[in-house]
Amino acid sequence: MTDSPQNTRILLASRPHGEPTSDNFTIESAPIPVPGEGEVLLRTIYLSLDPYMRGRMSAAKSYAAPVEVGDVMEGGTVAEVVESNDDSLRPGDIVLAYVGWQAYGVASAKHVRKLDPAQAPVSTALGVLGMTGFTAYAGLLEIGQPQPGETVVVAAAAGPVGSAVGQIARIKGARAVGIAGGPDKVAWLEELGFDVAIDHRSPTFADDLKAAVPDGIDVYFENVGGHVWDAVLPHLNTYARVPVCGLVAHYNDTELPPGPDRSSRLMTTILTKSLTVRGFIQTEFVKAHYAAFQSDAAGWLRDGTLRHREDVVEGLENAPEAFAGLLKGKSFGKLLVQVGPDPTR
Amino acid sequence: MTDSPQNTRILLASRPHGEPTSDNFTIESAPIPVPGEGEVLLRTIYLSLDPYMRGRMSAAKSYAAPVEVGDVMEGGTVAEVVESNDDSLRPGDIVLAYVGWQAYGVASAKHVRKLDPAQAPVSTALGVLGMTGFTAYAGLLEIGQPQPGETVVVAAAAGPVGSAVGQIARIKGARAVGIAGGPDKVAWLEELGFDVAIDHRSPTFADDLKAAVPDGIDVYFENVGGHVWDAVLPHLNTYARVPVCGLVAHYNDTELPPGPDRSSRLMTTILTKSLTVRGFIQTEFVKAHYAAFQSDAAGWLRDGTLRHREDVVEGLENAPEAFAGLLKGKSFGKLLVQVGPDPTR
Numbered sequence: 132m133t134d135s136p137q138n139t140r141i142l143l144a145s146r147p148h149g150e151p152t153s154d155n156f157t158i159e160s161a162p163i164p165v166p167g168e169g170e171v172l173l174r175t176i177y178l179s180l181d182p183y184m185r186g187r188m189s190a191a192k193s194y195a196a197p198v199e200v201g202d203v204m205e206g207g208t209v210a211e212v213v214e215s216n217d218d219s220l221r222p223g224d225i226v227l228a229y230v231g232w233q234a235y236g237v238a239s240a241k242h243v244r245k246l247d248p249a250q251a252p253v254s255t256a257l258g259v260l261g262m263t264g265f266t267a268y269a270g271l272l273e274i275g276q277p278q279p280g281e282t283v284v285v286a287a288a289a290g291p292v293g294s295a296v297g298q299i300a301r302i303k304g305a306r307a308v309g310i311a312g313g314p315d316k317v318a319w320l321e322e323l324g325f326d327v328a329i330d331h332r333s334p335t336f337a338d339d340l341k342a343a344v345p346d347g348i349d350v351y352f353e354n355v356g357g358h359v360w361d362a363v364l365p366h367l368n369t370y371a372r373v374p375v376c377g378l379v380a381h382y383n384d385t386e387l388p389p390g391p392d393r394s395s396r397l398m399t400t401i402l403t404k405s406l407t408v409r410g411f412i413q414t415e416f417v418k419a420h421y422a423a424f425q426s427d428a429a430g431w432l433r434d435g436t437l438r439h440r441e442d443v444v445e446g447l448e449n450a451p452e453a454f455a456g457l458l459k460g461k462s463f464g465k466l467l468v469q470v471g472p473d474p475t476r
Numbered sequence: 477m478t479d480s481p482q483n484t485r486i487l488l489a490s491r492p493h494g495e496p497t498s499d500n501f502t503i504e505s506a507p508i509p510v511p512g513e514g515e516v517l518l519r520t521i522y523l524s525l526d527p528y529m530r531g532r533m534s535a536a537k538s539y540a541a542p543v544e545v546g547d548v549m550e551g552g553t554v555a556e557v558v559e560s561n562d563d564s565l566r567p568g569d570i571v572l573a574y575v576g577w578q579a580y581g582v583a584s585a586k587h588v589r590k591l592d593p594a595q596a597p598v599s600t601a602l603g604v605l606g607m608t609g610f611t612a613y614a615g616l617l618e619i620g621q622p623q624p625g626e627t628v629v630v631a632a633a634a635g636p637v638g639s640a641v642g643q644i645a646r647i648k649g650a651r652a653v654g655i656a657g658g659p660d661k662v663a664w665l666e667e668l669g670f671d672v673a674i675d676h677r678s679p680t681f682a683d684d685l686k687a688a689v690p691d692g693i694d695v696y697f698e699n700v701g702g703h704v705w706d707a708v709l710p711h712l713n714t715y716a717r718v719p720v721c722g723l724v725a726h727y728n729d730t731e732l733p734p735g736p737d738r739s740s741r742l743m744t745t746i747l748t749k750s751l752t753v754r755g756f757i758q759t760e761f762v763k764a765h766y767a768a769f770q771s772d773a774a775g776w777l778r779d780g781t782l783r784h785r786e787d788v789v790e791g792l793e794n795a796p797e798a799f800a801g802l803l804k805g806k807s808f809g810k811l812l813v814q815v816g817p818d819p820t821r
Contacts, residue, residue, distance in 0.1 A: 186748075353743075356740055356743055357740070360743070370760075375743060375746050375747045376747075377747070378740070378743055378744055378747055381740045381743075381744060384740065386736070387735070387736035387737060387738060387740070387741060388735070388736060388737045388740065389735045389736060389737065390732070390733070390734045390735015390736055390737055391732035391733060391734060391735055391737065392732060392733045392734065392735055392736065392737055392738050392739070393732060393737050393738075393739040394737070394738040394739045394741075394742045395701055395702070395723070395725075395726045395729065395732070395733065396732060397739045397742060397743075398698075398701055398705070398720060398723055398726075398742075398753075399723055399726060401720050401753055401754075401755040402720045402721075402722070402723055402755040403755065404755060405754075405755045405756050405757065405760060406753075406754070406755050407752065407753075407754045408743075408746055408751075408753045408754070409746075409750075409751070409752045409753070409754075410746040410747040410748065410749060410750045410751050411750050412750065415715075415750060
């Protein structure tokens with residue numbers, strides 16, 4: 132693929148109604164783009180797939196503008212510089228960029244970050260040492276503020292954000308309870324050192340959660356919503372903090388669930404328990420905390436206190452199916468698409 | 477009443493289902509209690525009536541234990557010391573106490589605070605210079621954190637908390653938009669200097685609110701819930717703060733409203749707008765901020781930048797009806813029951 136004279140790109144073909152399907156995407160060939168002044172031509176090695184992309188596929192107003200129908204799907208990438216019109220980068224350099232679902236892309240040299248393959252595998256710049264790791268770090272520490280001995284519960288705990296949340300909670304002296312779907316994920320959480328791991332698909336889920344939090348819940352890191360949130364809410368302690376990072380159970384909702392309307396009960400619980408419920412995306416915290424994160428996370432990765440897992444799908448053409456599976460909880464760890472060969476491995 | 481050899485007390489007779497009625501209370505005569513070691517006998521002058529009392533009438537777990545059926549209803553009072561078994565207080569002293577809905581009560585001298593009638597009318601210790609003023613101050617400044625030029629919207633703005641919230645917002649350089657029920661309240665908010673005052677009973681309420689917040693809402697001080705919250709939510713800006721102080725529209729709810737279930741949509745809005753929704757009661761902030769509040773509020777009261785209004789109902793026997801009216805939005809400013817004569821006036 133790297134020697135192909137053509138680019139391969141995946142465009143948003145139509146906005147999904149509910150779950151995204153292959154009909155929502157178009158795969159096409161196109162000329163390889165030509166970098167302008169101060170720009171670089173990049174060959175994609177890894178494309179990151181993340182739940183937030185579901186939001187970008189919809190026209191609804193959110194924290195970021197939607198992808199327009201007919202445009203290349205957005206996404207973070209690790210890429211090799213093929214041509215450079217900027218003194219700061221040379222062919223062969225590996226960079227973190229944001230050129231989306233395509234085999235080649237052009238970016239301003241100012242908008243990419245050079246990676247050092249000697250420090251860590253370059254793919255980690257999309258995961259544990261990148262946006263997903265930072266999402267966990269900033270949301271947990273800045274909003275959740277776990278104290279030693281407190282109980283932190285995290286949903287989607289086998290995902291790249293959730294698995295980091297639980298491990299960082301333990302590094303900070305808190306108890307970590309992970310909620311995930313299926314016995315394989317639960318076993319992995321136990322291997323990572325979570326104090327308790329619970330399967331939300333189990334018929335005894337609510338009782339299992341209750342037993343796991345004898346002192347209640349001080350921090351609930353929300354990635355999911357739905358029946359997991361319903362089970363957590365009664366166990367939240369007074370002054371509990373709820374960083375709301377994602378609601379993957381609702382991204383494909385096409386209509387509101389039937390009644391009764393429980394929104395006033397939710398507000399009443401927030402009031403009577405003096406809860407802090409705080410939505411966020413990591414960009415808000417980059418300026419103040421990204422440097423500290425990089426230093427902390429690299430250290431934890433080196434000494435083995437922070438572990439991670441990558442789920443690598445081969446071939447850009449398989450991105451749509453892998454993305455649909457991600458929203459259904461099929462992946463495990465950080466989901467990456469290997470778009471082209473990794474010269475650092 | 478002050479010369480009566482008997483005490484008059486109002487007990488919780490039964491827990492209300494929905495709106496409290498006179499059947500939920502018993503008025504009885506009882507012997508005047510006798511103070512023990514370190515205690516004082518107090519004659520109630522003013523009893524404060526506050527929405528939080530509705531929560532205490534229910535058995536449901538909340539931030540405070542419920543009043544037991546057969547017990548005296550709880551409440552803050554300003555009282556005169558009749559007898560003292562403690563060197564710190566003498567007969568004739570006026571104190572802030574918490575002896576509830578009764579003409580006489582006994583309290584530990586340590587648990588009352590002596591008031592100086594020369595500094596401010598003693599009734600203000602139950603309102604603008606007391607719990608309600610502090611609720612506004614702490615919730616707005618610690619959670620809301622309004623910045624100069626931001627827009628603060630407050631519900632139940634003609635209540636003792638809401639009216640202080642709007643005025644303090646203006647003192648801090650923010651725009652204050654007050655929402656209240658009925659033209660008299662709206663006119664009073666305008667008199668207090670709110671930038672805009674809106675009647676939530678008006679058929680054009682949603683449009684009026686939209687017009688009042690051309691730059692969106694940065695802080696929404698929630699006292700109400702219901703259709704006011706529904707109208708506010710779409711106008712909240714990214715990073716808006718929502719101190720949740722009360723939900724008076726829901727205190728008498730006996731069942732959840734019909735569907736659809738909008739709770740997932742509420743969570744989605746919290747996520748996509750990076751909102752902070754934070755329940756609180758003022759006690760949490762007393763240690764860190766009460767002294768600053770007392771100094772600030774007394775200064776603002778003296779120089780006229782913070783104004784207030786008291787709605788005084790005569791006679792303890794009228795407390796149940798006045799309380800029911802409070803929950804329906806009938807009162808205006810701080811609702812007090814004059815239980816006995818005020819020797820300082």
